[in-house]
Amino acid sequence: xAGVAQSPRYKIIEKRQSVAFWCNPISGHATLxxxxxxLGQGPKLLIQFQNNGVVDDxxxxxxxxxxxxxxxxxxxxxxxxxxxEDSAVYLCASSPDKDQPQHFGDGTRLSIL
Amino acid sequence: xxxxxQIPQYQHVQEGEDFTTYCNSSTTLSNIQxxxxxxxxxxxxxxxxVKSGEVKKQKRLTFQFGEAKKNSSLHIxxxxxxxxxxxxxxxxxxxxxxxxxxxxxxxxxxx
Numbered sequence: 001x002a003g004v005a006q007s008p009r010y011k012i013i014e015k016r017q018s019v020a021f022w023c024n025p026i027s028g029h030a031t032l033x034x035x036x037x038x039l040g041q042g043p044k045l046l047i048q049f050q051n052n053g054v055v056d057d058x059x060x061x062x063x064x065x066x067x068x069x070x071x072x073x074x075x076x077x078x079x080x081x082x083x084x085e086d087s088a089v090y091l092c093a094s095s096p097d098k099d100q101p102q103h104f105g106d107g108t109r110l111s112i113l
Numbered sequence: 114x115x116x117x118x119q120i121p122q123y124q125h126v127q128e129g130e131d132f133t134t135y136c137n138s139s140t141t142l143s144n145i146q147x148x149x150x151x152x153x154x155x156x157x158x159x160x161x162x163v164k165s166g167e168v169k170k171q172k173r174l175t176f177q178f179g180e181a182k183k184n185s186s187l188h189i190x191x192x193x194x195x196x197x198x199x200x201x202x203x204x205x206x207x208x209x210x211x212x213x214x215x216x217x218x219x220x221x222x223x224x
Contacts, residue, residue: 031210033212040216041216041217042203042214042215042217048210048211056211099143099144099205101161102158102212104157106155
């Protein structure tokens with residue numbers, strides 16, 4: 001089966017600019033996750049979708065981050081405006097349902113200048 | 114809020130030695146999952162434990178889930194250079210299925 005697809009792989013922007021990431025989960029997976037992984041740390045959940053509804057976004061900085069999964073399939077994560085501290089790898093993952101093993105994409109490495 | 118702590122942060126071993134990483138949660142978990150991340154790669158699922166006291170083996174890897182469902186361990190017997198990477202435990206919330214990842218244990222194996 002095809003894995004989780006993410007784009008772009010790398011992005012370099014200046015602070016205060018905006019950026020968007022795209023994720024296409026494994027076909028049929030109901031649950032989609034966005035994580036932020038800072039170098040040397042474990043992935044931190046930003047938002048979790050169940051189909052097209054938000055299950056958990058308690059750690060999403062909502063003043064600058066937004067995410068949507070309108071048709072319950074692919075998803076976008078946006079940062080506007082970016083700060084230096086947002087430099088990280090943004091990982092998308094999907095699972096058949098909640099509480100099940102997650103399949104991760106290759107991630108987007110974001111550098112803020 | 115819920116926290117998942119992992120120790121040690123780093124471990125260097127000689128090839129053939131054993132390795133263990135420990136994971137502790139501040140709250141009772143519905144399940145625990147283990148992932149491996151190679152340098153420059155993404156986390157890859159290894160195993161999920163659900164039952165209190167559960168023990169599962171995958172070749173040289175042994176995973177345990179504590180009786181109170183608040184701690185877990187991963188033990189690798191006779192490490193090989195292919196075992197190099199960062200091992201993450203992730204504790205599951207019974208309400209949402211949300212996973213809280215530990216900070217990981219990075220394993221280096223000297224040939």
